[in-house]
Amino acid sequence: MAADDHADRPVIDPAAWVDRHGDRLYRYAVTRLRSPEAAEEVVQETFLAALQSAHQYAGTGAEGAWLMGICKRKVVDCVRRWQRPDAASDSPPPADPADAIIDGGSNWRNDRKLADAQPSANVERAEFWAAFRRCLDRLPKRQAAVFMLRELDKIESDTICKDLNISSSNLWVLLHRARAGLTRCLKGFFDPLEMPQ
């Protein structure tokens, strides 16, 4: 993108970035990372990276979209950093209490709440999302973030594996634990299939 000869190069205005784009980028990051501190860090990294590559900004899209593209990469970078300290847990252990879809061992077969997931026409949407956010925050942070990248952003499994440098079986274990944890946490609260739109 050697666009330096363009007289009508698009103008970017870094001084106004925090005001114009800060909250939107933060919201994107915190929804996935669940940690305000990590999300603030990502927003700052996004702006700094944008400053460095400002000359590459082709101006083909809006400034906001360009920044969001950088932000998405920074979120993935953040999740990748999270796996370093506990890289040992990356090899999928054969069994883990977290894999159980119901708490406890003996009485799970009798757990009616999950089996009879209640229709939730009467459950307020806001109430559901509040519970969902609480449940998500109880998961290990990397598990929650990977789950969000997969389910919310619909990033394909293969892409996530490549971006995070993990094997597919590791990804499947992470996603399964997140799903098992969330359904355990939300069981009896509602049947998401019946969730009001």
Added chain:
Amino acid sequence: MMRSCEEIARLLSESMEHKLTLGQRIEVWIHLSMCRLCAGFARMIKGLRQAIRQGADGLALDASGQPAKLSGDARARIEETLRRRLEGG
């Protein structure tokens, strides 16, 4: 040999990531026809995906239910960092 519910649940979750083998699909199908618990789990994980993909707004709220925003402190810190970087060239 029959698989445990834990194994079936793992396969159900995996089936959302890749296509199971024919043998696995048959095992899951037979198990689900007999096990309400796993059938419930199957419904919930699919429902979760559907709910999340339709309800991103509900996820972008803070603990008090307001749209998440940069805190005043964070905003000031980031602005200061940017300003210094801009001045430093």
